[in-house]
Amino acid sequence: MKLIGLGADKIGTTVLIVLAMVSFIIPLCNLVSPADSPLHFSAYTVSVLGKYLTFALLGLSLDLVWGYCGILALGQGAFFALGGYAMGMYLMRQIGTRGVYGDPLLPDFMVFLNWKELPWYWLGFDNFWFALLMVVLVPGVLAFVFGWLAFRSRVTGVYLSIITQALTYALLLAFFRNEMGFGGNNGLTDFKELLGFNIQSEALRALLLMISGVTLIAVFILCRWLVNTKLGRVVTAIRDQESRVRFLGYRVEMFKLWIFVFSAMIAGIAGALYVPQVGIINPSEFSPLNSLEIVIWVAIGGRGTLYGAIIGAVLVNYSKTVLTGLMPEIWLFTLGAVFVLVTVFLPDGLVGLMRRRLQESHS
Amino acid sequence: MNIFAENLFGEVPKVSSGNLVVEGELDTRHGPILYLEDVSVSFDGFKALNHMSLYIDAGELRCMIGPNGAGKTTLMDVITGKTRPDTGTVFFGQTIDLLQIDEPAIAQAGICRKFQKPSVFDALTVFENLELALKADKRTWQTLFYRLNGEQRDRIDQIIETIGLTACNHQRAGILSHGQKQWLEIGMLLMQEPKVMLVDEPIAGMTHQEIERTAELLLSLQGQRSIVVVEHDMEFVRSIASKVTVLHEGSVLTEGTMDEVQNDPRVIQVYLGG
Numbered sequence: 060m061k062l063i064g065l066g067a068d069k070i071g072t073t074v075l076i077v078l079a080m081v082s083f084i085i086p087l088c089n090l091v092s093p094a095d096s097p098l099h100f101s102a103y104t105v106s107v108l109g110k111y112l113t114f115a116l117l118g119l120s121l122d123l124v125w126g127y128c129g130i131l132a133l134g135q136g137a138f139f140a141l142g143g144y145a146m147g148m149y150l151m152r153q154i155g156t157r158g159v160y161g162d163p164l165l166p167d168f169m170v171f172l173n174w175k176e177l178p179w180y181w182l183g184f185d186n187f188w189f190a191l192l193m194v195v196l197v198p199g200v201l202a203f204v205f206g207w208l209a210f211r212s213r214v215t216g217v218y219l220s221i222i223t224q225a226l227t228y229a230l231l232l233a234f235f236r237n238e239m240g241f242g243g244n245n246g247l248t249d250f251k252e253l254l255g256f257n258i259q260s261e262a263l264r265a266l267l268l269m270i271s272g273v274t275l276i277a278v279f280i281l282c283r284w285l286v287n288t289k290l291g292r293v294v295t296a297i298r299d300q301e302s303r304v305r306f307l308g309y310r311v312e313m314f315k316l317w318i319f320v321f322s323a324m325i326a327g328i329a330g331a332l333y334v335p336q337v338g339i340i341n342p343s344e345f346s347p348l349n350s351l352e353i354v355i356w357v358a359i360g361g362r363g364t365l366y367g368a369i370i371g372a373v374l375v376n377y378s379k380t381v382l383t384g385l386m387p388e389i390w391l392f393t394l395g396a397v398f399v400l401v402t403v404f405l406p407d408g409l410v411g412l413m414r415r416r417l418q419e420s421h422s
Numbered sequence: 423m424n425i426f427a428e429n430l431f432g433e434v435p436k437v438s439s440g441n442l443v444v445e446g447e448l449d450t451r452h453g454p455i456l457y458l459e460d461v462s463v464s465f466d467g468f469k470a471l472n473h474m475s476l477y478i479d480a481g482e483l484r485c486m487i488g489p490n491g492a493g494k495t496t497l498m499d500v501i502t503g504k505t506r507p508d509t510g511t512v513f514f515g516q517t518i519d520l521l522q523i524d525e526p527a528i529a530q531a532g533i534c535r536k537f538q539k540p541s542v543f544d545a546l547t548v549f550e551n552l553e554l555a556l557k558a559d560k561r562t563w564q565t566l567f568y569r570l571n572g573e574q575r576d577r578i579d580q581i582i583e584t585i586g587l588t589a590c591n592h593q594r595a596g597i598l599s600h601g602q603k604q605w606l607e608i609g610m611l612l613m614q615e616p617k618v619m620l621v622d623e624p625i626a627g628m629t630h631q632e633i634e635r636t637a638e639l640l641l642s643l644q645g646q647r648s649i650v651v652v653e654h655d656m657e658f659v660r661s662i663a664s665k666v667t668v669l670h671e672g673s674v675l676t677e678g679t680m681d682e683v684q685n686d687p688r689v690i691q692v693y694l695g696g
Binding site: 317 | 502504524525526527529530534535537541543544545546550553554555560561562565566567568610614
């Protein structure tokens with residue numbers, strides 16, 4: 060992190076410590092202490108925190124492509140939703156005969172649609188490990204095909220941003236259709252258990268928070284390593300002077316593709332952690348607006364730093380929880396205004412501000 | 423009949439001679455390292471290059487001069503694959519058709535370029551800029567797990583010394599002066615160990631002293647590499663060039679020593695507007 064100077068490692072390390080505390084202390088408190096103890100966090104707090112951590116992971120994935128490689132991908136939510144659907148399909152298959160219609164094989168919505176057998180693409184999802192594989196593979200393959208076509212034809216800048224929006228919108232429309240076999244408008248819900256644990260149980264919720272935290276920490280460390288490799292430096296160079304990198308003999312499109320696929324896989328993992336904690340996945344996760352929000356988290360936090368994306372995602376979503384509770388109608392206006400203000404006055408985001416403060420206090 | 427059939431359908435007959443021309447490998451045993459023949463490029467009707475033919479010899483230091491719009495930068499774009507010509511052929515040695523391969527492949531084959539506007543990576547340090555340029559396996563996974571060995575570190579340090587940036591080794595390239603950026607980019611070219619260096623306006627923004635050092639550096643490279651320099655500064659061109667090519671309206675107007683071209687009435691007419 061020598062590029063960013065003194066403040067960088069301090070903030071990054073602080074973020075890591077806070078994450079470790081959140082993901083171990085809170086679940087442990089809840090598992091050990093009785094329900095009426097002051098150390099006991101409510102089920103709501105636990106699941107909301109878990110949700111924020113998955114959003115932080117999603118923000119991190121966008122920061123890799125946008126903050127480091129300069130690809131303003133406005134379809135990151137699509138990979139998140141696909142990862143979520145893969146996990147949702149596993150959870151649906153776990154319901155078994157406990158569904159409303161009690162069909163041992165078919166999820167309720169298929170029985171309702173009078174389907175007689177499970178579509179081929181639902182096969183295998185009763186196996187947790189297969190589902191986990193799909194969580195990274197499906198977003199990864201989509202990102203690969205899409206990125207291969209786009210980067211090879213040298214689609215860049217605003218054109219690329221627009222087609223990523225189109226991608227997520229197309230998926231939104233597709234997943235809305237009942238014939239697609241993903242539950243249409245209602246999506247996948249009514250989950251009962253995950254790996255044999257009751258999905259509503261406090262123990263599982265605490266465990267999911269812990270797993271989300273540990274995954275975020277691991278991916279954060281992995282990304283920090285990644286951006287400090289030579290590949291990370293090539294990617295940064297592509298962001299600043301794409302054509303120059305080509306004349307150094309690097310295949311720019313392959314590097315963009317690599318980072319885009321890697322980031323899509325992280326987004327898929329984030330989606331898979333999100334779904335069991337909120338208990339539902341439906342096509343609205345593909346909404347273009349969702350993907351735009353991710354960009355705003357990262358911009359507010361400060362792009363190109365990794366931890367900025369984490370800070371931004373948590374802060375913005377916390378404000379969203381608070382504000383939509385108080386005055387739901389002003390949330391989007393507030394978000395828009397904050398985005399504009401940050402873009403104009405804090406181009407490096409909140410962590411840029413923190414870094415400057417830290418450097419001032421040192422000099 | 424049998425032999426004929428075998429040649430048609432069987433394996434390619436093996437030749438034991440060491441002089442076999444291998445496709446894709448640079449072959450300069452027959453003179454020029456760079457051939458451009460009858461190359462034309464037009465942008466919306468404007469002929470940037472007009473049936474240009476040009477030959478650069480191995481190890482030669484060649485200067486290109488010409489008024490604005492003569493096609494100097496377009497020429498470099500064509501050689502490095504940035505612009506595809508409408509007609510003509512461009513060969514690197516005897517065997518490599520530059521029109522068949524793209525920018526990274528051309529760079530890896532050994533043609534490197536310094537841009538008119540210094541193009542270094544501002545967010546990276548001087549050392550990291552040179553590390554990216556270093557000749558290496560430049561595929562993604564290989565780049566991810568790339569580690570510099572001691573020899574390569576020494577080589578980078580040596581180039582940093584050559585370009586006089588030892589003191590700025592770990593500073594970000596963004597804070598360098600214009601002249602220092604020019605030097606860094608020349609250093610990046612050297613890291614790539616090119617066979618042909620295309621150098622577009624190397625001394626813009628340099629002090630007198632820096633200009634002298636640039637001339638020394640280019641002259642010292644002569645013989646090991648072919649160098650094509652585009653420059654407006656006539657004094658600088660005179661100080662380094664043995665052979666000068668004058669471009670005008672997308673074609674070669676004349677070639678020769680500096681004295682020859684400066685006394686050529688056509689050159690005088692082009693520059694002074696007759």
